Amino acid sequence: MKAGLAKDQTEINKIIAEASKGSKFYENEKRKDKELTERIAKILKVRDDILREADIAKAEHSADALLTKMEEQRDLTQIIVHVDMDAFYASVELLDDPSLAGKPFAVGHGVVSTASYAARKFGVRSGMAEFVAKKLCPELIVISTHFVRYMELSKQIMDIFRRYDPTMCAAGCDEGYLNITKYCEEHLLTADDCVQEMRETVHRETKLTVSAGIAPNKMLAKICSDRNKPNGQFALEFSPAAVKAFMHDLSIRKIPGVGRVNERLLESIGIKTCGDIYTHRATLALMDRYFGLHFLLQTYLGIASNVVEPGQREERKSIGSERTFHTLSTKEDILRKLEEVAADLSEDMERTGWTGKTVTLKYKLDTYQVFTRAKSFDRWISTKKDDLFATGKELLLPELPLRLRLIGLRVTKLKDLRAEADKPGSIKRFFESAGSSPRKKRRLDEEGQKERDDNDEPRLTQDGYEDAMPGFYEHEDAEREELERGGLAETDDNGDTAPTSKLSSTAGPSRAKAPPPLEPFASSSHSVSPQKQGNVKVHSTLAPTPPPEEREPAAEEHICPICARKLATDNAGLNAHVDYCLSRSAIREAQQAGGNAPAVLKPLVLGASTGAKRKRRKG
DNA sequence: GCGGATCAC
DNA sequence: TATGGTGATCCGC
Numbered sequence: 350m351k352a353g354l355a356k357d358q359t360e361i362n363k364i365i366a367e368a369s370k371g372s373k374f375y376e377n378e379k380r381k382d383k384e385l386t387e388r389i390a391k392i393l394k395v396r397d398d399i400l401r402e403a404d405i406a407k408a409e410h411s412a413d414a415l416l417t418k419m420e421e422q423r424d425l426t427q428i429i430v431h432v433d434m435d436a437f438y439a440s441v442e443l444l445d446d447p448s449l450a451g452k453p454f455a456v457g458h459g460v461v462s463t464a465s466y467a468a469r470k471f472g473v474r475s476g477m478a479e480f481v482a483k484k485l486c487p488e489l490i491v492i493s494t495h496f497v498r499y500m501e502l503s504k505q506i507m508d509i510f511r512r513y514d515p516t517m518c519a520a521g522c523d524e525g526y527l528n529i530t531k532y533c534e535e536h537l538l539t540a541d542d543c544v545q546e547m548r549e550t551v552h553r554e555t556k557l558t559v560s561a562g563i564a565p566n567k568m569l570a571k572i573c574s575d576r577n578k579p580n581g582q583f584a585l586e587f588s589p590a591a592v593k594a595f596m597h598d599l600s601i602r603k604i605p606g607v608g609r610v611n612e613r614l615l616e617s618i619g620i621k622t623c624g625d626i627y628t629h630r631a632t633l634a635l636m637d638r639y640f641g642l643h644f645l646l647q648t649y650l651g652i653a654s655n656v657v658e659p660g661q662r663e664e665r666k667s668i669g670s671e672r673t674f675h676t677l678s679t680k681e682d683i684l685r686k687l688e689e690v691a692a693d694l695s696e697d698m699e700r701t702g703w704t705g706k707t708v709t710l711k712y713k714l715d716t717y718q719v720f721t722r723a724k725s726f727d728r729w730i731s732t733k734k735d736d737l738f739a740t741g742k743e744l745l746l747p748e749l750p751l752r753l754r755l756i757g758l759r760v761t762k763l764k765d766l767r768a769e770a771d772k773p774g775s776i777k778r779f780f781e782s783a784g785s786s787p788r789k790k791r792r793l794d795e796e797g798q799k800e801r802d803d804n805d806e807p808r809l810t811q812d813g814y815e816d817a818m819p820g821f822y823e824h825e826d827a828e829r830e831e832l833e834r835g836g837l838a839e840t841d842d843n844g845d846t847a848p849t850s851k852l853s854s855t856a857g858p859s860r861a862k863a864p865p866p867l868e869p870f871a872s873s874s875h876s877v878s879p880q881k882q883g884n885v886k887v888h889s890t891l892a893p894t895p896p897p898e899e900r901e902p903a904a905e906e907h908i909c910p911i912c913a914r915k916l917a918t919d920n921a922g923l924n925a926h927v928d929y930c931l932s933r934s935a936i937r938e939a940q941q942a943g944g945n946a947p948a949v950l951k952p953l954v955l956g957a958s959t960g961a962k963r964k965r966r967k968g
Numbered sequence: 969g970c971g972g973a974t975c976a977c
Numbered sequence: 978t979a980t981g982g983t984g985a986t987c988c989g990c
Contacts (some may be wrong), residue, residue: 368979369980372979372980374979374980375980378972459980459981460980460981462981476981477980478979479979479980480978480979480980481979519974521976522977523977605975605976606974606975608974608975608976609974610974610975647980660974666984666985666986667985668983668984669979669982669983670983671981671982672981673982707969707970709971717980719973720971720972721970723969723971724970755981755982757982757983901990908986911987
């Protein structure tokens with residue numbers, strides 16, 4: 350058992366399984382697990398067929414030749430550092446409320462974003478449903494998120510990192526990659542001392558702790574940063590032998606790009622550690638299409654990109670918006686949600702200056718199955734809400750009736766409308782001249798600074814609450830591996846070790862898979878007036894929909910300085926809204942920074958013909 | 969170009 | 978009772 354765990358891992362797994370059992374979510378996980386099991390069975394059959402006739406020695410030779418070539422390209426000249434804040438959100442909350450010290454608490458609601466280390470001892474993990482977390486740890490304190498605060502600190506921290514590498518690459522709001530080669534040279538510092546100093550500086554200036562990994566490339570650095578977490582650092586020796594030794598016993602799951610599915614696929618052919626890659630190189634060479642030989646050989650050698658550069662705006666490939674809600678099945682309700690999403694996306698696109706050519710609708714059934722429908726244009730699309738809404742309807746209506754729990758819209762094939770920034774009349778100008786309340790003013794100032802990056806502008810959402818389940822979870826550090834190995838691990842979702850066979854054997858008849866099982870309730874209310882366009886009422890479309898807690902007695906009306914929307918709310922409501930607007934912006938910015946610069950090589954593909962099961966459904 | 973899948977954060 | 982949102986990429990068709 351993992352040292353420091355307050356509960357036995359199998360006990361944890363049992364509780365999770367108990368809590369999840371019978372839910373639609375869990376049923377969906379089982380379904381996916383079963384499909385994966387079947388997929389693996391097919392791959393194994395293919396493998397057996399191939400190996401029966403193949404010239405193994407020859408395959409090994411070709412893999413070895415590749416390895417030799419790769420080895421020649423190994424570059425150990427750059428000192429790459431991956432820095433990673435420890436339990437970032439939780440640490441910030443702790444900073445702002447010292448009474449939380451030592452207590453098990455989690456940030457987020459509905460789903461855990463980040464768990465304090467005390468909570469982790471109970472098995473609480475990010476991504477875990479709150480009610481499950483509470484079962485694991487009844488005394489768990491759940492705190493709502495404060496994104497504006499996180500971003501404030503994130504910016505501060507990133508600025509510190511940039512002193513060591515001005516072109517450092519932020520990967521999310523709480524981690525990043527640096528190349529400190531130059532800094533170390535100029536300051537006559539060893540990498541270890543440099544990173545030590547950097548971490549101390551962060552702690553001194555923010556009272557937050559950060560862990561770091563030092564290695565010759567980004568992949569290795571990232572893995573190393575996890576090694577001595579929290580509040581520690583780990584440096585890998587810069588020699589081919591040391592790197593290879595490091596990789597040899599490393600679980601492939603530690604490799605960025607290898608998630609649960611790929612872990613299971615690889616495991617099915619006997620690869621659990623990076624060292625196993627070499628053992629099975631013949632199989633991999635013969636089944637390159639399924640497993641991606643190149644990537645795996647590079648991984649085996651511990652070779653990856655050592656290029657560190659900040660993400661660029663022009664690299665963005667898509668922009669979208671989606672939201673989850675309690676299951677809806679009437680056309681009216683569903684269209685209302687679609688319209689909200691369209692409004693969100695429209696606002697976002699206009700504010701950040703993007704258009705595109707393809708619109709993709711995404712929806713998730715109440716069974717958790719996800720589908721997408723896309724439509725391309727031969728022109729740049731209008732970013733007006735009503736036009737996005739219209740396209741969305743075009744894609745969605747033929748699919749109804751459905752019972753939905755999520756709707757999203759995404760635009761791709763983007764065009765940057767902001768080639769030259771700072772046009773007169775741009776939001777920025779408005780932004781800088783706006784502002785009235787003291788609180789607002791402060792925020793605006795902060796935002797103003799960010800502007801120099803020509804980055805995203807703040808973004809509007811529907812209500813003034815932070816509770817709309819924002820951005821992302823902090824990635825899990827340490828311990829996760831242990832958890833996932835346990836059995837019905839993690840969310841118990843099949844995932845890693847969950848006794849696959851068991852799950853699938855108990856699973857009922859495979860549900861219809863291709864088309865959304867539509868058979869819900871007759872969408873009784875076809876009545877409908879597709880309030881398509883007559884409905885330009887600023888109220889229902891532009892104004893935030895009334896939040897859960899009605900604050901209708903809003904005789905007051907304010908204009909949000911961020912999104913420029915008219916808000917029927919009092920001062921407190923406005924402040925909450927502004928906070929939310931800003932947080933969305935900051936989150937997006939942070940994510941964008943990270944998303945643009947993949948930390949690793951290419952994603953692993955482990956493709957596997959899901960084969961015949963694909964079929965265009967109706968119309 | 970489309971739809972499904974996987975992954976990161 | 979109950980399980981996120983944004984973005985990227987790859988594959989097979």
